[in-house]
Amino acid sequence: MAGDTVAAWSPALALVPAGVAAALIRLSSRAPALRETWSLLASGLQAAVVLSMIPGAAAGVVLETILVELAPGVPLVLRADALGCVFAALSSGLWVLTTVYSIGYVRGLHEHAQTRYFFCFALSLFAAVGVAFAGNLLTFFLFYEILTVSTYPLVIHKETPAAVQAGRMYLAYTLTAGVALLGAVAWTQALAGTVEFRPGGILGPLPSGTLWPLLGLLVLGVGVKAALMPLHSWLPVAMIAPTPVSALLHAVAVVKAGVFGVVRIVGYVVGPDLLASAGAWSAVAWLAAGTILAGSLLALAQDNLKRLLAFSTVSQLSYVVLGVALGTPSGAVGGIQHIVNHGVMKITLFFCAGAIYVATGKERVSQLAGIGRRMPVTMGAFAVAALGLAGVPPAAGFLSKWYLIRGALEGGQWPFVLVLLASALLNLAYFVPIIVSAFFRPPDEAGEGIAEAPATLVVPLALTAAASVLLGVAPDLPVAFFSLASRAAGEILGGVVR
Amino acid sequence: MLSDHLPPFLAVVPLLGALLAPLLGAVRPRLVHPLAVAAGAATAGLSLLALREVLARGVIRYHLGGWAPPWGIELVLDPLSAFTAVAVSGVGALALLYAGPAAAGREGREAPFFGLALLLLAGLMGMIVAGDLFNLFVFLEVASIAGYALVATGGGRALVAAFRYLILGTVGASLYLLGVGHLYLMTGSLNMADLAQRVPELASPRVLAVAVGFVVIGLGIKMGLFPLHGWLPDAYTHAPPAVAALIAPITTKAAAYALARILFSVLGGAEGLGRAPLLTVLAWAGGVAIVAGGVMAIRQTDLRRLLAYSSVSQMGYIALGIGLANPAALAGAFLHILNHAMMKGCLFFAAGAAAARLGGPALTDLRGMHRRMPWTTACVVVAALSMIGVPPAGGFFSKWYLLVGAVQGGQPVLAGVILAGGLLAVVYMFRVLEHACLVPRDEDEHAGSDPALERREAPPGMLVPLLALGVGILAVGIWNAPIVSGVLGFTAR
DSSP: OOEEEEOOOOOTTTTTTHHHHHHHHHHHHTOOHHHHHHHHHHHHHHHHHHHHHHHOOOOOOOOEEEEEEEEEEEEEEEEEEEHHHHHHHHHHHHHHHHHHHHHHHHHHTTTSOHHHHHHHHHHHHHHHHHHHHHBBHHHHHHHHHHHHHHHHHHHHHOOOOHHHHHHHHHHHHHHHHHHHHHHHHHHHHHHHHHOOOOOOOSSSSTTEEEHHHHHHHHHHHHHTTTOOTOOOTTTHGGSSHHHHHHIIIIIIIIHHHHHHHHHHHHIIIOHHHHHHHHTTTHHHHHHHHHHHHOOOOOOOOHHHHHHHHHHHHHHHHHHHHHHHOOOOOHHHHHHHHHHHHHHHHHHHHHHHHHHHHHHOOOBBBBTTTTHHHHHHHHHHHHHHHHHHHHHHTSHHHHHHHHHHHHHHHTTOHHHHHHHHHHHHHHHHHHHHHHHHHHHSSSGGGGTTTTEEEEEEOOOOOHHHHHHHHHHHOOOSHHHHOOHHHHHHHHHHSSSOOO | OGGGGHHHHHHHHHHHHHHHHHHHHHOOOGGGHHHHHHHHHHHHHHHHHHHHHHHHHHHHEGGGOOOOOTTOEEEEOHHHHHHHHHHHHHHHOOOOOOHHHHHOOOOTOHHHHHHHHHHHHHHHHHHHHHHHHHHHHHHHHHHHHHHOOOOOOOOHHHHHHHHHHHHHHHHHHHHHHHHHHHHHHHHSSOBHHHHHHHHGSSSSSHHHHHHHHHHHHHHHTTTTTSSOTTHHHHHHSSSOOOHHHHHHHHHHHHHHHHHHHHIIIIIIIHHHHTTTTTTHHHHHHHHHHHHHHHHHHHHHBHHHHHHHHHHHHHHHHOOOOOOOOOOOOOOHHHHHHHHHHHHHHHHHHHHHHHHHHHSSBBBBGGGTHHHHHHHHHHHHHHHHHHHHOOOSHHHHHHHHHHHHHHHHHTTTHHHHHHHHHHHHHHHHHHHIIIIIIIIOOOHHHHHSSSOOOOOOOOHHHHHHHHHHHHHHHHHHHTTHHHHHIIOOOOOOO
């Protein structure tokens, strides 16, 4: 069921471009063009290596590299299974576009410390692919912490007092979570005798009284990056960072690593059987459902566009958690699919917000009246992605929601259907007014002379908007995401899902 | 040939250097530093050779003058002592290299300084290879007296700090000697291997408990175990930078090694001590030290003092591991001896370099450091991540083994303390990093964004040992498994 495991170098090779690029970027601090070339080259190479592994992973062939021993009996192992490939392909695919976008953005705003910026960006992607391919909990933790540390300088990039404050909060949340996760890893090692990821979990029947504390540590450990309420507060605050960094946080690496971690741990460490026996499914599912509704409600109250998007992320991430916690095949497929779909749609929205900021300096929803006439491509992409998030075809959001609802019905858990529908309405309630006012309200007088942002910003956002439509129409076409998600769901729940 | 005589050489080589230094200083003062570096490097090289030999051939026992124990003096090298010797002499040699430029501007003082430094190293190496309790005491005193004198070379407030160090250090050594005296009266032996056989047969466990209590408290003072750490913050803060860089990383480690050696090789560890709660008390004392040291470190505004309290916290990890006394925890404790020596060395090297280049030891003096001293700052970042316990830096892995040991030992509270100590380290190390990397210097703000900000990187003589430790921290992290399973004897079940 887990497919054939084949020793190969490809999973480790996927880490090389970003790692080498980080070093090269650091060394070419005096040459901006060279620095950007390294970033582009590395992102392209990384995407190529990851994509080359996908057909195999979708067919059930798992490539595995065992590097050094991290501790006696616990190797540093990278394994490109179906679930890992979903996250790795999403991250590296979006990194290519984010790099192009970043170059336009930092040039357009004459940002300082560009070497540090591109250096940390490359390091974050190195860590993200490591998280995706980690074959055991200790390897996972290693890359998870590298991700935390390498994104911190990006969060405080502006170095203003507010940014430093946000950075402190970011570190306080993520490193506390890291500590909880580390405790859980050591505990798992003691209970199970191994920390390897295996489909269906490694924890057998536990001594009474250990499941809930262990589960609590695990949920705390990955729940902060996944922005599960009430662990989400760092995410809106971190919006102080430059927009491509927000894209990195929201779509490419950080929060995706969090929800990916939830799926990994639920499916490959704790295991569905154990969760079902303790009734923990519904606890996690209700936590996720609460986050979905509360995140959407909070998004309604925001005027700052990036903060609105941040709360929307909080809400959308819990779709993934809910999908897995439903414990039904369709739910898991929908949840894993939503990692990709949300990533592509949310990065489009952040790209749009950044393009608006570069072109006009505007950050607030209330300032966007009539802007759609001056920046039609940007706002068009915004509309496609925003409606997609709410579940309106043709963008991909409706597909994952369809599977989520099917999953809820399969399990006879109709309250969650209502939650999903209510959330869709709330999504419409905060996105539609933006779109309407951008296209149909007259612009204010100060809006003369506004035009589309430079091509380096507009092309990536148009491409991601197109990708989100393509994912909705043909979910297996650019990359076999749907097959991967089905296989991963099958591995977790022990059955083939169609 | 040589390998048969390795144990005495480890102590004799630095001792010879210590004797030659004043003589050479009278003729060619400029050659004293190269001599000291050569002696330190030779000691480190011999330690590595010793480690290789011990791993290949097993324990090396050396009888001075051919007198057999328990009457003669015995020196012992086993994997643990060879490993500790490598850690202490390696970091010590780098500190001697670093001390050249750090001691510059003190013409004519090289000879006494490097003489004392080598004497300190000789004492520590002697403690590590000593096979009997009395020689351990002698070498402990050699190292301590050299240490008091070195701290006192700072003059001014360093004199007071050195006096305090002297008083408390002597109390510690006396308590240790008192304990050893009790043991000798009860058993008639001082040789560790001999004692290990006689101690279980003792009739009076109460006298034994008193003896062991004296030994543990005495060595606890020497290793700066909270609340016996009173000498440590002032000594580290007011000592000259070159001295702090030498003393802080390695002296407490040799005392911790001696404690572990006595508890396990002489008293038989958890089995030998039986129901006596000594190990449990030590583990909990370590836990308290982790928290107390961390909390006090957070409140400091002077970098060297902050690092000193961080040492109190980190020595707590080592005591905790020794107290837990299971294979995983002991592997963690010994790995932490190496890791902490490297990261604390790295940070004190950087503190000295920053004080020389940026004008002072206060945290606020570090502002703008990353632009002026990028390589030094990079090393500080690596050492800070190691202190916090972020993989793949070495410090993470010692904490990992300690954590596994605590969980296996059924001590969830201590496991929580190990984790919480990491969070305290986040707070105090990020205070350092924020000043060094984020807060601009006043003159930078007036000067605008990027004009001729002169690079003021540390001189090569300081930077090389600094970078060596920075790289070493990462290397030990990535390749810790061979060390832990091959040297420290902790293998997967």
